[in-house]
Amino acid sequence: MKALLLHEPERASVTNVPEPVRQSGEALLRVRRVGLCGSDLNSxxxxxxxxxxxxxxxxxxAATIVEIDAGHAPLAVGMxxxxxxxxxxNQCASCLRGRKNACQFNQTLGVQRDGALAEYVSMPVDRLYPARLDLKSLCLVEPLTVGFHSVARGGVTASDTVAVLGCGGVGLGAVAAAAFEGATTIAIDVDDDKLAIAxxxxxxxxxxSQRQNLHEALQELTGGRGxxxxxxxxxxxxTFRAAVEEVAFTGRVVYIGYAKEPVSYETRLFVQxxxxxxxxxxxxPEDFRNVIRMLEAGSFPVDAAVSTMVPLEDAPRVLAEWSANPAGFTKIMIDLDDTHSRG
Known part of the structure; x- marks a missing residue:
């Protein structure tokens, strides 16, 4: 089968690889769409x-079930x-606390193990989430869950005012999640198009935040509290520092991004x-279910959030173009519907 293989940094090609062998407890999936995110670009x-x-x-x-054992309803072939x-x-401290998303030994598809930019993949059935969504929306579920989880970590309620620093794919998920909870939501970015989508x-x-003073704008919008x-x-x-400086007294700061260098803080603010x-x-899992519920309700601008759709054979080219001009793309999706050779 065909797959997008990253041989080494800045060298990717569409090549033939062995088809997956489905194990017990797994479903064989025909891959339909795959989205690219910042971790793919960094790789x-x-x-x-x-x-x-x-x-x-x-x-x-976004995929379609091709083979699955009986007894996994509602999952079924064709779904x-x-x-x-x-x-x-299931053994580290995070797993034992029921927070398996932060497993110490996690291996993410496409990072520590081979991912889904291939005609077929075989996945454990407990990792599958069916939804009444078109393929483009279905492909957006996972990136949006990361932002939804950050809102859950922040304990956001309808009585809160939430500011989101950054309106890329993950930040956009946080904006949507906070708004879905009924919170007053403030989107912050330096890109007019991203702010419009937010x-x-x-x-x-x-x-x-390049044209407006962040502190003054947040103070005005929150009655001077933050x-x-x-x-x-x-x-x-x-932005790591700004989060601590601008949040209200007894507020909550949630970090999703990694700073690429050490960050110096005024530690007094943590205590004061x-x-x-x-x-x-x-x-x-509940983040996946909540995102699906939001998308099924039609309350997210799916078409506006996706800037580029290309077939698998064009994936090496679009990766190189994205690397050369990151600001020129928002969400890239790879369409594999015309690629499949099996059966």
């Missing part, structure tokens, strides 16, 4: 410390599903404000 550029080469990329999946791309060991995803207010929750979805030292500072990693 392509050689900047992802967790990836090894060669590697088949891809963990944002469209998305996939949780994580593994868990408004369509539910943000009541936007701040262009947001109750700030979610950081960029990953720079400046009595902050809850929380990390957010991957997603839990």
């Amino acid at each position: 392509y550029r050689g900047r992802n410390p967790m990836v090894s080469y060669p590697r088949i990329l891809g963990h944002e999946i 469209d599903v998305t996939v949780s791309p994580y593994t868990c060991c 408004q369509r995803a539910g943000a009541q207010h936007t701040i262009h 947001p109750d929750v700030i979610i950081e979805a960029i990953g720079t030292p400046a 404000k009595e902050l809850d500072v929380r990390g957010s990693r991957n997603a839990q």
